[in-house]
Amino acid sequence: MEILQTPFMQRALIAAVLVGITAPAVGIYLVQRRQALMGDGIGHVAMTGVGLGFLLSWSPVWVATLVSVAGAVTMELIRAYGRTRGDIALAMLFYGGMAGGVLLINLAPNGSNANLSTYLFGSLSTVSPADVTAISLLAAFVVLVTVGLRRQLFAVSQDEEFARVTGLPVRTLNLLIAVTAAVTVTVAMRVVGLLLVSALMVVPVAAAQQVTRSFVVTFVLAVVIGTAVTLAGTVTSYYQDVPPGATIVLIAIGVFVLLTAVASPLAARRARALRAADDAPDVDVPSARRPTDEVTV
Amino acid sequence: MVTVKSEHAQEAAERGHAPRPVRAREPRPLPAPVIALRGATATLGGRPVLRGIDLTVHPGEVVALLGANGSGKSTAVRSVIGQVALASGEISLFGAELRRFRDWSRVGYVPQRTTAASGVPATVREVVSSGRLSRTRLGWPSKADRAAVQRAIELVGLADRAKDSVGALSGGQHQRVLIARALAAEPELLIMDEPMAGVDLASQEILAATLREQVAAGTTVLLVLHELGPLEPLIDRAVVLRDGCVTHDGPPPRAVGQHALPGHAPEPLTDSSCHPHAAGEPLRTGLLS
Numbered sequence: 001m002e003i004l005q006t007p008f009m010q011r012a013l014i015a016a017v018l019v020g021i022t023a024p025a026v027g028i029y030l031v032q033r034r035q036a037l038m039g040d041g042i043g044h045v046a047m048t049g050v051g052l053g054f055l056l057s058w059s060p061v062w063v064a065t066l067v068s069v070a071g072a073v074t075m076e077l078i079r080a081y082g083r084t085r086g087d088i089a090l091a092m093l094f095y096g097g098m099a100g101g102v103l104l105i106n107l108a109p110n111g112s113n114a115n116l117s118t119y120l121f122g123s124l125s126t127v128s129p130a131d132v133t134a135i136s137l138l139a140a141f142v143v144l145v146t147v148g149l150r151r152q153l154f155a156v157s158q159d160e161e162f163a164r165v166t167g168l169p170v171r172t173l174n175l176l177i178a179v180t181a182a183v184t185v186t187v188a189m190r191v192v193g194l195l196l197v198s199a200l201m202v203v204p205v206a207a208a209q210q211v212t213r214s215f216v217v218t219f220v221l222a223v224v225i226g227t228a229v230t231l232a233g234t235v236t237s238y239y240q241d242v243p244p245g246a247t248i249v250l251i252a253i254g255v256f257v258l259l260t261a262v263a264s265p266l267a268a269r270r271a272r273a274l275r276a277a278d279d280a281p282d283v284d285v286p287s288a289r290r291p292t293d294e295v296t297v
Numbered sequence: 298m299v300t301v302k303s304e305h306a307q308e309a310a311e312r313g314h315a316p317r318p319v320r321a322r323e324p325r326p327l328p329a330p331v332i333a334l335r336g337a338t339a340t341l342g343g344r345p346v347l348r349g350i351d352l353t354v355h356p357g358e359v360v361a362l363l364g365a366n367g368s369g370k371s372t373a374v375r376s377v378i379g380q381v382a383l384a385s386g387e388i389s390l391f392g393a394e395l396r397r398f399r400d401w402s403r404v405g406y407v408p409q410r411t412t413a414a415s416g417v418p419a420t421v422r423e424v425v426s427s428g429r430l431s432r433t434r435l436g437w438p439s440k441a442d443r444a445a446v447q448r449a450i451e452l453v454g455l456a457d458r459a460k461d462s463v464g465a466l467s468g469g470q471h472q473r474v475l476i477a478r479a480l481a482a483e484p485e486l487l488i489m490d491e492p493m494a495g496v497d498l499a500s501q502e503i504l505a506a507t508l509r510e511q512v513a514a515g516t517t518v519l520l521v522l523h524e525l526g527p528l529e530p531l532i533d534r535a536v537v538l539r540d541g542c543v544t545h546d547g548p549p550p551r552a553v554g555q556h557a558l559p560g561h562a563p564e565p566l567t568d569s570s571c572h573p574h575a576a577g578e579p580l581r582t583g584l585l586s
Contacts, residue, residue: 032417152435155427158415161408162478165378166431167401205417213462214420271465 003238011132012124012191012244016234018139019188019200020227024208025146026184027201028219029177031209032157038075038178039198042185044094045071046194047101049186050119054108060119061134065186071097072182076174122193122245124234131190138187145180153177154215191230192245199249200226207256210263225255329392330355331486331517332377337386338541339372346372348541349386356485359518359531361549364538370521371409373538374488377519378406390486402431405479409490409521413474418462421474425450428481449480452510454503469500476507487511489520493528501527525549 003009023039030038049067053060071093078089105111118126127135146153156163156173164170181201188197208221233248240247332354339347346369354360362370375381377388379395388395391403405428413424426438426446433442450459453473458466463474472492479487487508493501505527512518512531525532535549 028417032415034416036416149435151426151433151438152430154419154423155430158419158424158427159408159410159413161380162406163427163430164380165401165404165406166428166482167399168430168434209418212418213460213465215417215423218417 003235008125008127009238011127011129012234012238013231014132015124015127015135015191016230016244016248017227018135019191020230021223022139022142022146022184023188023192023197023200024204024222024226025219026142026177026181028205028215028222029146029153029157030181031202031205032154032215033177035079036202037198038072039181039185039201041075041090041094042068042072042182043189043194043197044101045097046182046185046189047116047119048097048104049101050116050189050194051101051104051108051111054111054115055104057108057110059130059134061131061186061190064119064189065134065138065183067097068182068185069179072178073175076178080171080174118193119189120193120195121243122189122191122196122248124191124237124244127190135187135190138183142180142184142187145176149173149176150216150219191234192248193243196245196249199252200230203249203252203256204229207252207259210256210259211266225252229255328356330389331358331391332519333387333389334373334377335387337373337376337388338384339369339376339381340384341372341381346541347376347383347386350538350541350543352377352536352543354486354517354519356517357512357515359512359533360520361525361528361532361535362519362521362538363523363525363535363550368538369541370538371490372541374490374519374521378404378488402482403485404431405482405484405487407472407475407479407487407489407492409494410475411468411471411495412463413466413471413478414462414464418464420460421450421455421463421466421477422446422459424463424474425477425481428478431482445483446481449477452480452507453477454507467497467500469496469504472496473500473503473507476504480507480511484516486517486519489518491521491523493522493526504528505531 004013027036027039030036046064046068048071049064050060052058052067053063056063075090075093078093082089101116102113105113105116152168152173153176155166155168156170157177160170160174163173184201185194185197188200192200204222204226205218207225208218212218212221229252230248233251234244236242236247236251237244330353332352334350334352337347337350337352338345348369350369350373352360352362352373362373364370372381376383377390377395379388379398390398391400393400428449429438429442429446433439438446447456447459450456453476455470455473455477458470463471466474472495476489476492479489492504496504508518508528509531518531520528522528525535529549532549534547535545536543537545537550
């Protein structure tokens with residue numbers, strides 16, 4: 001296969017697989033907490049990190065990681081402690097992060113909006129060997145946290161108050177989810193771009209849960225869907241010269257629509273069966289007539 | 298252990314309920330109370346919600362916290378488990394000051410919820426398993442942990458639904474899942490906030506039977522109730538709150554109706570410092586609403 005022989009495509013495919021695994025693995029907890037758009041917020045903040053990386057001539061991936069971790073921790077603290085208008089505070093953070101990124105990259109000697117757009121929308125040809133190393137390390141961290149602590153993260157995301165009463169370190173676990181989400185954003189930004197990162201965290205999970213009943217199966221299926229769509233999108237963008245991020249997200253949405261269409265009739269039938277089972281009377285009502293009764297009219 | 302059949306227990310027996318021994322109130326060496334709340338005050342959003350509450354629950358007791366909406370019952374139980382910070386007063390659990398209390402596996406908490414579901418599908422077993430985390434903490438569940446989860450699911454009669462998504466359950470079944478989650482840790486103290494709210498009759502009966510088993514096994518129970526309902530025979534003592542003050546602490550009001558009001562109860566508790574305007578005024582407990 002010619003596609004596997006070009007070094008930049010090899011790097012792009014490795015990055016794509018890692019993104020396909022990590023984004024839904026974190027995203028499932030965000031969806032569970034009904035914070036599906038948190039990834040979007042972190043993506044905006046990460047732009048300041050990219051700009052700062054260009055300005056200081058440091059690796060944009062690592063600087064973006066640091067800045068988005070700081071942003072995610074701030075968002076989590078606002079969520080946990082903010083009593084007044086948390087949404088306004090978050091809006092400040094999102095737009096401040098985006099504006100900061102645009103400003104900083106224009107101040108940078110070798111930066112331009114063209115550079116920024118490769119981070120905004122993803123660009124396979126620019127994934128450097130150093131990026132692959134960084135992405136692999138960050139992805140390992142994400143998998144370790146999301147799989148190793150799945151029971152605890154599940155409990156905290158399911159019912160935070162109850163989790164506190166079980167004595168779990170809820171504050172730490174919440175911060176861990178925020179940090180892991182931030183790390184995932186920077187893992188994914190080279191492939192799908194910062195503006196579409198959140199889609200890859202949410203859409204595979206949303207697609208998977210159309211056909212699943214348990215958390216574990218949803219987790220596995222979302223990761224499978226995530227990996228499949230990132231690979232499919234990457235290969236498509238190689239042959240068709242279309243931007244990878246947009247292609248990946250549109251394929252993911254296609255999978256969601258397909259699974260929803262398949263699942264809806266199934267779910268309706270299952271619900272009917274359950275209702276019928278629940279409604280079945282368990283009292284033995286003697287019938288008025290017995291087979292032996294002789295009834296004559 | 299010395300137990301004295303109180304007036305209340307005899308009455309319960311006359312009504313055909315199984316009498317539960319009620320501890321004598323004579324001075325005798327009592328084990329440390331499971332819950333001790335002293336002079337608790339709390340405010341929510343600047344509004345005083347608890348205005349000096351004393352609440353003591355002894356081992357093996359079943360105490361119902363009654364009162365109208367906004368009387369502070371939920372706030373009182375949530376302060377006991379450390380989810381509402383007190384402005385003043387003291388709380389201890391199992392003889393340890395709440396701030397130093399770490400033994401959370403001894404406490405099973407059933408929060409006031411209408412659903413056990415969240416943004417992602419989860420099976421009954423997955424949700425109930427999270428209750429076991431007070432014992433497994435950051436470790437992996439052992440065979441014994443899985444067995445305890447299975448027992449908890451069986452206790453609430455959902456064994457055949459264990460692999461179903463909680464999203465597919467009825468309101469009463471959701472409540473049973475939440476109770477199984479609390480029971481998964483095999484707690485010595487059950488704290489339940491309105492466990493009967495929005496629960497169909499069939500589920501109410503199952504919940505009452507589950508609770509009866511727990512109580513028979515010696516579990517201490519503190520529950521917030523809007524009305525006594527099918528749990529009435531289980532309850533040793535009722536504490537009625539009104540406007541953040543305790544207005545009654547004694548045998549549960551006997552029946553739903555005029556005579557159920559705490560003013561008619563054998564041992565009305567009047568605390569003039571807390572409730573100066575209570576005398577002569579009819580009490581609204583929410584039992585009739």
